Structure formats: structure tokens, C-alpha cells
Amino acid sequence: MSESRYSVGIDLGTTHCVLSHVDLNQSEREEVVQEVVRIPQLTGPGAVEERLALPSFVYLPHPDELAPDDLTLPWGTQSGLLIGELARQLGSRTPIRLVSSAKSWLCHPAVDRRAPILPVGAPEEVNSLSPLQASIHYLEHLKAAWDHQHPDHPLTQQPVTLTVPASFDPAARELTAEAAAAVGFQHLTLLEEPQAALYSWIQASGGNWRKTSQARGTSF
DSSP: OOOSSSSEEEEEESSSEEEEEGGGGGTTTTTOOOOOOEEEEEEEEEEEESSEEEOOOEEEOOTTOOOGGGGGGGGEOOOSSSSSSHHHHHHEEEEEEOOOHHHHHHHTTTTTTTTTSTTOOOOOTTTOBHHHHHHHHHHHHHHHHHHOOOSSSGGGGEEEEEHHHHHOOOHHHHHHHHHHHHHHHHHHHEEEHHHHHHHHHHHHHTOOOOOEEEETTEEO
16 A cells, blocks of 8 residues: 555444544644544535535435436536435435435344345335445545545545444444445445544543553553
8 A cells, every 4th residue: 555645534424424534744643633524515406515524314316306407516416316414304305215324224134234125115216225325325425525625635545444333243344344345445444433432532632641450440
């Protein structure tokens, strides 16, 4: 792997996705410069805003519901679906076209997580998605947002850490890694969320922490 400019973190959440990075050129040891990336997304037909989080929703509109210009993002036009805030808004009115909680379905052992089961109960006219496909769409949007803002440092060339719940079974972890591979991530680390929270606390402490061993366990 060639030297990268950024180390990127992704929280692919049940209700929101967040993208952050550390500029490796401006960071040394425990002195870390971290920034949450503002994610361009549609907030109304043809209206784009940058927000700190991307709502984890996919909306599958009727072919006549929106004009092509209504779907234009800074990097091009979304084809056949909406992701983010506008998806959430439209889906609240037409829930049979809204994919939500894909992360929860991704770790559901009683369903085929590769099958187009979302939205649940959708009519045949809706092009349903699998939990895996929904996860891929979220990552594709985050990748496009990053590449638009960092054209000289595409996301596929940066090390990416993607957090997963500690409760994820091996199948859910493998599907998460598969979704990341489908988007083109070549340098991926899956990190359990409790461990990520600990690392964040250590970083925020500015080095003012110590590990001690006591009779009943380890303390910080």
C-alpha cells in the first residue's frame, strides 16, 4: 500500500451514517487532527445540503414521482433511488417504498440477508433491496461524497476503519466486509463499536491516562 494522506472512519449506523478522518500529515503520535466530514445529500427535490450525518434510509420512488433534475447531486444523478434526508422525508409519507434499519436486518439470522426483502411487505412494483444491497448503497454515497471533496485522495486509496456492533455474528461481519469490498475499499479494518469508543476516549484524554492492574481487574 502506498503512503496515504488520510485515515478514514465510517460509522454505518442503523439510523445515521457518519464519516470522519484524520489528516496523517497534520498528526503526530497522540496529537491527532480529526474532522467529521459534511456529507452532501438531497434535502428536497433538487435541493442539496451538506450535513454531518447521512440518514440511513433508501427510498425507491415511483418512476413518475420525481424529475431527473430533482435527483442531481454534486457528483451526478442518482438513478432509481434516494439516500439520506430526502429519502427519510418521502418515506415517512410512503413507507412501502422506504428501506430502513438495514443494519438490523443485516444481523438477523432468521432471514436471507442477500434476498430482496426490504421494504418489508412492499408490492411487486417496488424494486426491493437486500440488507446487503442497502449497505452497499450507503457506502457508495459516502464514497462519492468523499471523492468529490478529496479528488486527489480517493477513498479507495485510504485506510478505512468501519465500526460494527459487538453483537454482530460472523455472517454479519462478513457481509459488512463484502459491502465494503463491493464499493472498492482495499484497506479495510472492522472495529467493534465498544473498542472504538475506548480508542476515542483515550485520544480525547490527550495522553492523560494510565492503565493499572488491580485485584479484581484492569482500570484506566
